[in-house]
Amino acid sequence: MSGLRGPVRVVGAGLIGTSIGLALARLGVVVELVDANPDNALMAERIGAGSRLVQIEPQLVVVAVPPDHVGAVIAEQLAQTDAVVTDAASVKSKPLTDARLLASDLSRYVGSHPMAGSERNGPLAARADLFDGATWAITPHSSSSPEAVELVRCLAEACGARTVELSVEDHDLAVARVSHLPQLMSSLAAGTLVDAPNSHLQLSGQGVRDVTRIAAGDPGLWTQIVSANSAALTGLLEQIRDELDRVLVALGKEEAGDELTSVLARGVSGAIRVPGKHGTPHIELVSVLVTIPDRPGQLARLFNDAAASGANVEDLRIDHSPGRPVGEVELLVKPGSDDQLTETLTARGWVVHR
Ligand SMILES: NC(=O)c1ccc[n+]([C@@H]2O[C@H](COP(=O)([O-])OP(=O)(O)OC[C@H]3O[C@@H](n4cnc5c(N)ncnc54)[C@H](O)[C@@H]3O)[C@@H](O)[C@H]2O)c1
Numbered sequence: 001m002s003g004l005r006g007p008v009r010v011v012g013a014g015l016i017g018t019s020i021g022l023a024l025a026r027l028g029v030v031v032e033l034v035d036a037n038p039d040n041a042l043m044a045e046r047i048g049a050g051s052r053l054v055q056i057e058p059q060l061v062v063v064a065v066p067p068d069h070v071g072a073v074i075a076e077q078l079a080q081t082d083a084v085v086t087d088a089a090s091v092k093s094k095p096l097t098d099a100r101l102l103a104s105d106l107s108r109y110v111g112s113h114p115m116a117g118s119e120r121n122g123p124l125a126a127r128a129d130l131f132d133g134a135t136w137a138i139t140p141h142s143s144s145s146p147e148a149v150e151l152v153r154c155l156a157e158a159c160g161a162r163t164v165e166l167s168v169e170d171h172d173l174a175v176a177r178v179s180h181l182p183q184l185m186s187s188l189a190a191g192t193l194v195d196a197p198n199s200h201l202q203l204s205g206q207g208v209r210d211v212t213r214i215a216a217g218d219p220g221l222w223t224q225i226v227s228a229n230s231a232a233l234t235g236l237l238e239q240i241r242d243e244l245d246r247v248l249v250a251l252g253k254e255e256a257g258d259e260l261t262s263v264l265a266r267g268v269s270g271a272i273r274v275p276g277k278h279g280t281p282h283i284e285l286v287s288v289l290v291t292i293p294d295r296p297g298q299l300a301r302l303f304n305d306a307a308a309s310g311a312n313v314e315d316l317r318i319d320h321s322p323g324r325p326v327g328e329v330e331l332l333v334k335p336g337s338d339d340q341l342t343e344t345l346t347a348r349g350w351v352v353h354r
């Protein structure tokens with residue numbers, strides 16, 4: 001973390017601000033917590049993300065409030081302190097435009113955006129390891145000083161992330177594609193479930209859970225994010241509208257065949273372009289499904305047995321419908337490790353499917 005010595009003032013002790021505080025606390029950096037809602041600052045302090053009262057001037061201020069308020073808080077913090085100021089907002093053009101209207105010198109301000117989060121909000125959803133291995137975008141503007149950029153890089157690295165530098169405009173185009181459009185698609189898909197009869201919902205499996213997890217995100221926060229990035233999103237939504245029209249036409253035909261296959265095949269090609277964990281290139285993983293009894297200690301036993309096979313579990317999913325005596329754990333491993341994993345688990349009494 002080299003140049004980062006603290007104190008770091010976090011304005012907005014919600015999910016992201018408190019997670020930053022917890023991550024910095026691991027390194028002993030002094031963190032000051034400020035929030036418009038005193039209960040959130042108190043809660044964040046109680047879980048160890050920092051203190052509400054720090055007497056020393058901050059070296060760095062991190063603004064982690066909802067996007068509509070970010071510009072004003074940046075300007076306020078630049079005026080009140082000599083610190084470098086960054087923000088964590090999910091869009092970067094609007095905070096910069098808003099701050100420019102309120103502050104004449106923005107050389108101490110550099111935007112940034114940790115690409116990790118959750119559908120939950122508030123300090124109680126925070127985690128010290130939220131940013132470990134995540135990508136953290138840094139978006140300098142034309143008058144950001146190199147020292148300020150360097151300090152923000154140190155912050156991201158201190159939180160366990162790897163940094164990527166890109167322009168404000170490019171950032172907003174990128175997140176429209178990889179974050180904001182997926183959020184809208186998830187919300188639209190989940191919205192069709194509102195009036196679904198329970199007899200339909202009881203058939204829900206992992207597919208619908210995967211697609212709708214992020215739909216649970218805070219509608220107020222997402223309205224601000226999506227509205228602030230409307231230009232970039234509009235083009236993508238028009239593309240989706242055209243694709244949907246193609247699907248509808250294909251479904252209306254007696255033989256939907258080729259047209260439909262081409263839409264679905266394009267999805268396969270897009271999905272394999274999503275990088276794997278820690279920003280590494282996507283690798284095709286093989287899944288090994290294991291039936292797991294609903295008893296305490298079974299997951300720990302499964303992980304021990306998986307480790308004994310020598311396979312590294314790259315990812316996992318748990319499908320456990322309440323009321324069922326067993327659940328299903330999907331272990332995802334690199335091709336080549338699956339045979340040994342299956343063999344070891346079967347030998348140790350697990351019911352394994354491929
Ligand atoms: N949720 C995510 O997954 C995620 C991921 C990366 C970045 N972000 C960005 O991080 C920022 C915070 O999001 P969050 O998910 O932590 O939200 P959150 O609702 O959990 O926390 C926001 C906090 O800011 C406080 N606040 C609001 N206005 C304020 C003001 N003017 N001054 C001081 N405090 C104020 C609120 O009381 C709340 O405690 C947003 O800009 C969001 O776009 C969110």
Ligand SMILES: O=C(O)C(=O)C[C@]1(C(=O)O)C=C[C@@H](O)C=C1
Pocket residue numbers: 089090114115116117118119178179180214
């Ligand atoms: O994992 C999630 O819950 C998220 O949606 C996190 C996510 C994302 O789209 O990747 C959401 C918004 C942020 O601005 C950054 C990260």
